[in-house]
Amino acid sequence: MTPADAATIVFCLAGAVFFLAGTVGLLRFPDIFSRLHALTKADNLGLGLIVIGLVFQAESIAGAFKLLLIWGLALAAGSNTCYAIGRYALERLPEKGPKEVEK
Amino acid sequence: MRPVEIGLDGLLCLLLLVLAWKALRAPHLYQSAIYFIALGLVMALAWVRLAAPDVALAEAAIGTGLLGVLLIDSLRVFARDSKTDPDAESEEPPPGEINVYPAGSARPSGRTLPMILVTASCGLLAILLVEAIIELPDGGGLTAAAQENLERSGVDHPVTAVLLNYRGYDTWLEVGVLLLAMLGIFCAGGRVGFAETRQSNPPGHLLSWLIRALAPLMILAAAYLLWLGKLAPGGAFQSGVILGSAGILLRLAGFQVISRLPPLAVKLGLLLGFGVFLIFGGAALLTGRAFLEYPEARAGELILLVETAAAVSIGFTIFAFFAYLNSRDQPEAQENHAREEGGNQKP
Amino acid sequence: MIAGIETHQIYAVTAGLLFCMSLGGLFLCGHFFKKIIATKILGTAVFLLFISLGKRNAMEFADPVPQAMVITGIVVAVSAGAFALALARRIWRETGQSTFEDKP
Amino acid sequence: MDTFYVALAIFLVLNVAASLIRVIRGPTAADRLMTAQLFGTTGVALLLLLAEASGQPAFRNVALIFALLAILIVICFVQTTGSAAGPGNREA
Numbered sequence: 001m002t003p004a005d006a007a008t009i010v011f012c013l014a015g016a017v018f019f020l021a022g023t024v025g026l027l028r029f030p031d032i033f034s035r036l037h038a039l040t041k042a043d044n045l046g047l048g049l050i051v052i053g054l055v056f057q058a059e060s061i062a063g064a065f066k067l068l069l070i071w072g073l074a075l076a077a078g079s080n081t082c083y084a085i086g087r088y089a090l091e092r093l094p095e096k097g098p099k100e101v102e103k
Numbered sequence: 104m105r106p107v108e109i110g111l112d113g114l115l116c117l118l119l120l121v122l123a124w125k126a127l128r129a130p131h132l133y134q135s136a137i138y139f140i141a142l143g144l145v146m147a148l149a150w151v152r153l154a155a156p157d158v159a160l161a162e163a164a165i166g167t168g169l170l171g172v173l174l175i176d177s178l179r180v181f182a183r184d185s186k187t188d189p190d191a192e193s194e195e196p197p198p199g200e201i202n203v204y205p206a207g208s209a210r211p212s213g214r215t216l217p218m219i220l221v222t223a224s225c226g227l228l229a230i231l232l233v234e235a236i237i238e239l240p241d242g243g244g245l246t247a248a249a250q251e252n253l254e255r256s257g258v259d260h261p262v263t264a265v266l267l268n269y270r271g272y273d274t275w276l277e278v279g280v281l282l283l284a285m286l287g288i289f290c291a292g293g294r295v296g297f298a299e300t301r302q303s304n305p306p307g308h309l310l311s312w313l314i315r316a317l318a319p320l321m322i323l324a325a326a327y328l329l330w331l332g333k334l335a336p337g338g339a340f341q342s343g344v345i346l347g348s349a350g351i352l353l354r355l356a357g358f359q360v361i362s363r364l365p366p367l368a369v370k371l372g373l374l375l376g377f378g379v380f381l382i383f384g385g386a387a388l389l390t391g392r393a394f395l396e397y398p399e400a401r402a403g404e405l406i407l408l409v410e411t412a413a414a415v416s417i418g419f420t421i422f423a424f425f426a427y428l429n430s431r432d433q434p435e436a437q438e439n440h441a442r443e444e445g446g447n448q449k450p
Numbered sequence: 451m452i453a454g455i456e457t458h459q460i461y462a463v464t465a466g467l468l469f470c471m472s473l474g475g476l477f478l479c480g481h482f483f484k485k486i487i488a489t490k491i492l493g494t495a496v497f498l499l500f501i502s503l504g505k506r507n508a509m510e511f512a513d514p515v516p517q518a519m520v521i522t523g524i525v526v527a528v529s530a531g532a533f534a535l536a537l538a539r540r541i542w543r544e545t546g547q548s549t550f551e552d553k554p
Numbered sequence: 555m556d557t558f559y560v561a562l563a564i565f566l567v568l569n570v571a572a573s574l575i576r577v578i579r580g581p582t583a584a585d586r587l588m589t590a591q592l593f594g595t596t597g598v599a600l601l602l603l604l605a606e607a608s609g610q611p612a613f614r615n616v617a618l619i620f621a622l623l624a625i626l627i628v629i630c631f632v633q634t635t636g637s638a639a640g641p642g643n644r645e646a
Contacts, residue, residue, distance in 0.1 A: 023573045043595045050599045073621035080313045081628040088632045107560045116464035127475035132483050137586045144597045151604050153505050155512040156612045161521045163616045168623040172630045177535045221477045229470035236462045245515040261514035277522045284529035291536040336612045355633045424532040
């Protein structure tokens with residue numbers, strides 16, 4: 001196993017941990033805002049770490065650049081969707097606001 | 104094949120079946136839509152596993168963007184009027200459910216016999232079908248034939264060669280079907296053309312910044328896929344769908360770029376693909392070749408030209424699908440609001 | 451025995467099951483919206499069967515001819531679905547009906 | 555290495571399958587939408603892993619499209635639900 005392979009395995013496993021954390025958070029957290037918080041971890045770090053892991057295997061600079069571009073797009077889209085959902089929840093569902101913890 | 108791959112395929116197939124089941128059986132239409140969108144995403148993975156990158160690209164472009172957007176936009180309509188229809192909410196929403204979306208499976212009771220019959224016959228059909236699929240003989244296939252004539256087709260990617268050269272009729276008539284569907288939508292709506300969106304809530308700074316950055320990138324990606332279609336998976340449909348999605352995104356964010364185009368330009372954009380196919384086909388007939396047969400020496404350039412026209416047309420049509428459906432109910436929605444508010448003031 | 455299973459066989463069988471499931475759903479679901487979703491799953495199942503049969507003796511990629519036809523099919527299915535949605539919305543707007551059943 | 559990618563892909567598929575419970579539980583439409591969002595992100599990761607496992611970089615373009623279009627559904631939901639769940643109806 002080359003050092004690049006080892007780095008790939010380490011980073012991809014770390015990314016998988018964040019995906020797991022995102023899912024667990026989505027299922028276990030009590031209200032919509034904390035769930036959003038969990039979701040963004042999967043969006044940003046989970047995908048990011050997997051992309052970094054795969055960059056070590058990229059066959060060319062262009063390939064690595066494309067991987068990073070995909071991550072950048074997912075990052076921009078993810079943060080925006082979370083902002084949009086959060087704003088929607090705050091405006092439309094005031095009774096579901098951050099206070100709701102009793103569930 | 105290694106067991107770990109069988110595990111992945113089995114898991115994906117199981118997920119497909121579960122998602123389809125849930126999409127058909129979910130108590131609320133909105134849940135159905137979400138399951139169906141998820142089904143589209145898993146389908147894209149299935150195409151990748153089946154080594155069909157062209158189909159995966161098309162599924163990803165249509166499944167993640169257009170289809171979900173159309174479904175969610177339609178739900179808004181069904182939801183808005185559900186108050187006037189008592190049957191639509193015969194099923195109690197789960198506790199805590201925000202009752203915005205109507206229940207979908209308002210199945211009347213006392214219909215058990217047809218249900219049993221349909222279930223039984225579908226089960227029987229499933230057994231026969233699976234049996235038949237397992238016993239299908241191996242062999243055949245057209246990969247070799249497609250590869251053989253590749254150098255005469257003007258492109259280096261067999262799928263593009265099939266789409267635009269070997270079976271150009273299919274693609275031409277497919278653009279025709281798109282056009283027909285759009286005319287059908289116009290007829291169902293009862294008017295022509297689409298109005299500007301009336302923003303129910305203005306997009307924030309963050310969103311309009313993102314869209315400003317994203318829309319050019321999407322157009323760039325569309326051009327990239329179009330160019331790529333010549334030698335690798337990609338091509339006119341995928342790029343057309345991305346163009347259309349860029350238009351939908353712009354419209355959703357309140358940029359009325361396409362809605363403000365002169366009507367003639369929009370009509371031209373819609374007809375471009377179909378027309379270019381027709382012109383090229385006619386020219387081929389006049390010069391003594393078969394319909395849609397390209398001269399071998401210049402096939403590459405001509406195909407690229409036809410593909411570009413088709414992509415622009417597909418983009419316009421897909422945008423028109425959404426824009427028309429999205430704008431048709433806008434004035435009515437305003438009326439409804441006014442009526443409801445007026446009704447509230449009386450008592 | 452398990453090593454004898456090929457990818458395309460798994461997906462082909464799934465396609466058959468999906469087809470029957472959505473066919474049943476098409477009959478049993480009341481609401482137009484669900485009928486449209488059932489039709490779309492039905493179409494997807496056919497595409498899946500087609501491509502998985504095209505994978506049987508493919509070399510690098512699946513057979514290009516089914517691939518091209520399925521791409522055409524996906525676009526046609528989407529436009530048919532959009533048209534169906536437009537019709538369902540018109541019926542809903544005109545009559546308040548969201549199923550084919552007669553109101554008592 | 556390929557086995558590692560496929561095994562990781564299995565793990566991620568199990569992960570999104572578990573997140574479907576959130577669609578069943580809800581309680582709000584926005585919660586359900588979040589699952590679709592998670593499906594999109596995990597889909598990108600899965601596609602990249604499968605592209606690497608099968609040695610076909612062409613599949614990366616599928617992930618690119620996923621990432622580009624992922625935002626559409628959420629934006630559509632947020633922008634069009636206004637007339638149904640908007641303040642006008644809520645006060646009624």
